[in-house]
Amino acid sequence: MKLRILADENIPSVSTLLGSDFDLITLPGRQISKEHLKGVDALLVRSVTQVDNALLEDTCVRFVGTATSGTDHIDREWLQQSGIDFAFSPGSNANSVVEYVIAAIATSGDHLERLLKGGTLGVIGYGVIGAAIVARFSALGITTKVYDPWLAQDVVAGAAGIEEVLACDVVTLHPELTEALPWPSYHLLGKDNLALLNEKQLLINASRGAVIDNKALLERLNEANHPTVILDVWENEPNVSPELLAKVRFGTAHIAGYSFDGKVKATRMLCAAMAESLDFDLSADTSDADFPLASLALAPGLSFEDGIRSLISQCYQIERDDELLRKSTVSKMPDEQVIQFDLLRKNYARRYELAGQRVCVDSSDSDQLELLRALGCIPVQIKD
Numbered sequence: 001m002k003l004r005i006l007a008d009e010n011i012p013s014v015s016t017l018l019g020s021d022f023d024l025i026t027l028p029g030r031q032i033s034k035e036h037l038k039g040v041d042a043l044l045v046r047s048v049t050q051v052d053n054a055l056l057e058d059t060c061v062r063f064v065g066t067a068t069s070g071t072d073h074i075d076r077e078w079l080q081q082s083g084i085d086f087a088f089s090p091g092s093n094a095n096s097v098v099e100y101v102i103a104a105i106a107t108s109g110d111h112l113e114r115l116l117k118g119g120t121l122g123v124i125g126y127g128v129i130g131a132a133i134v135a136r137f138s139a140l141g142i143t144t145k146v147y148d149p150w151l152a153q154d155v156v157a158g159a160a161g162i163e164e165v166l167a168c169d170v171v172t173l174h175p176e177l178t179e180a181l182p183w184p185s186y187h188l189l190g191k192d193n194l195a196l197l198n199e200k201q202l203l204i205n206a207s208r209g210a211v212i213d214n215k216a217l218l219e220r221l222n223e224a225n226h227p228t229v230i231l232d233v234w235e236n237e238p239n240v241s242p243e244l245l246a247k248v249r250f251g252t253a254h255i256a257g258y259s260f261d262g263k264v265k266a267t268r269m270l271c272a273a274m275a276e277s278l279d280f281d282l283s284a285d286t287s288d289a290d291f292p293l294a295s296l297a298l299a300p301g302l303s304f305e306d307g308i309r310s311l312i313s314q315c316y317q318i319e320r321d322d323e324l325l326r327k328s329t330v331s332k333m334p335d336e337q338v339i340q341f342d343l344l345r346k347n348y349a350r351r352y353e354l355a356g357q358r359v360c361v362d363s364s365d366s367d368q369l370e371l372l373r374a375l376g377c378i379p380v381q382i383k384d
Contacts, residue, residue, distance in 0.1 A: 003041045005025070005042045006027065006043050008028070008044060010029065012264055037056070037060070043064050044065045047068045047070065051073060053075065065089075072208065087274070090127070094132040098129070098133055099259070100257075101206060103317070104206075108230065115137075116141065116305055124162075124174065134157050169202070170202045172204040173203075185208075188212070189212040190216050198226075199227065201227040212235070214235035214236070233254050237341065252321040253344040261352060308371065325344065328344060357377055358378045359372055363379075
């Protein structure tokens with residue numbers, strides 16, 4: 001009898017990786033309910049599906065996997081107590097989020113120049129994604145300060161207090177969402193902490209919407225001396241506040257980690273864990289055939305910051321995602337906005353990461369070669 005697997009329709013390549021020996025069902029993640037789990041052996045979700053006893057009790061599900069780095073939508077304690085195996089995909093979308101943050105900074109005024117001329121990047125959260133942010137920006141020669149009180153401070157690169165991090169030129173948020181004491185990240189940036197930011201700073205949230213009190217943020221953005229803000233995540237999403245969207249520099253539909261590379265990496269991780277848990281062979285092709293290396297190019301004579309802009313824009317333009325989200329909320333009723341938000345994610349255009357791409361570059365330009373290596377690219381050296 002075939003194993004029955006239910007997967008969020010936005011998880012790519014599941015059927016390719018598993019082959020035809022399984023009964024695979026796909027559904028929109030927000031619509032998955034207990035009714036759909038009759039006879040299901042394994043459940044694969046993304047962040048929009050809340051997985052707990054209300055969903056799984058009295059079902060046949062033996063394995064749950066989430067194609068995300070975060071697990072705040074999963075009741076892991078209940079799964080363990082119920083003997084249900086669990087897997088997630090930490091790090092699969094880390095570089096995608098890193099490149100989203102680079103694009104956000106590079107497209108927002110002179111913040112990139114200021115960072116490269118001695119400014120400081122503040123990072124809140126030093127998990128897999130936060131650590132990847134620090135590593136990439138450090139490779140670019142940018143100083144970072146990090147706030148993560150849950151970790152031993154000697155393992156946090158550039159450990160600093162919350163006020164010191166919030167004083168940095170650019171602040172980017174990557175904590176797990178938790179209400180646990182003594183350091184809850186829920187509404188970590190409320191009225192008091194938001195008041196510490198000023199008009200010279202850039203604030204980016206690509207973690208979870210509720211890390212920022214969105215009501216307090218809207219109030220702050222209606223005041224003088226407010227920071228520039230970029231949001232990929234929203235409190236109460238998919239209900240995006242039109243008033244808040246109108247005030248931010250860029251707003252996107254929770255797609256920072258949505259590179260095709262990252263999504264397929266997550267699928268591979270989950271399928272491997274599921275095969276081990278349910279004792280079957282994962283014999284389908286898992287090669288890198290889906291990731292053709294493009295021939296990108298870096299024009300000679302560009303400054304370091306313009307070189308970054310040129311390279312990142314050849315793979316990703318944050319302005320396009322911002323435009324799509326704004327169009328999806330214009331003159332729409334709240335229920336229709338929710339539908340449009342999910343459609344943006346479901347129909348998200350295939351986006352490849354910059355890291356790992358081949359880039360043609362003049363072999364005599366040592367600065368450009370250094371830039372490519374810092375961004376994780378593969379230099380293809382050319383000569384005049």
